């Protein structure tokens with residue numbers, strides 16, 4: 257991990273746990289937070305996560321001339337980027353990516369747990385034809401059991417994306433989900449803003465945030 261925590265690994269990149277980041281989390285995790293606060297804070301965290309994800313991709317030297325006649329020895333991303341949103345919660349992260357990387361293509365995957373088999377089932381996938389030539393930021397705010405992430409990574413690999421070109425971007429990650437991804441796909445990098453304590457018996461993260469999609473899109477039951 258790029259920042260020290262107990263679950264330190266090479267593949268997990270935890271955002272620096274600054275007081276500002278913790279304040280954003282505090283606003284979102286508060287069960288009494290109204291939706292506007294939740295959405296605003298989520299957007300600010302998404303921007304940090306996406307920037308950290310892009311930082312893991314390869315860059316190449318790229319010089320430009322400044323208006324005062326000097327050369328700035330800059331860099332630019334070497335390869336094209338594709339953001340893949342795991343619907344529905346991952347859709348909330350799309351804007352952060354297109355703001356940071358306007359040329360990024362956006363794919364969508366909808367996977368839901370089959371009520372009978374309890375296994376993740378693919379309902380929809382639309383990816384750019386050239387996805388195999390791109391680096392992919394796989395966007396889902398919640399990495400809980402890892403079942404959905406594993407199914408989504410399988411789809412990307414089927415379409416020819418190399419494992420090492422996939423960065424999974426999450427707001428909250430459970431140790432169980434991280435372990436599941438690392439066990440099957442050791443070369444997939446994970447960027448997260450928090451590693452939670454564990455999952456509860458209903459596969460919600462603790463201390464957690466509740467149902468991200470419901471809180472973000474305002475479909476949570478009225479208390």
Ligand code: URA
Nearest residue numbers: 398400460461467468
């Ligand atoms: N999905 C969520 O929205 N929240 C969790 O805690 C786990 C999965």
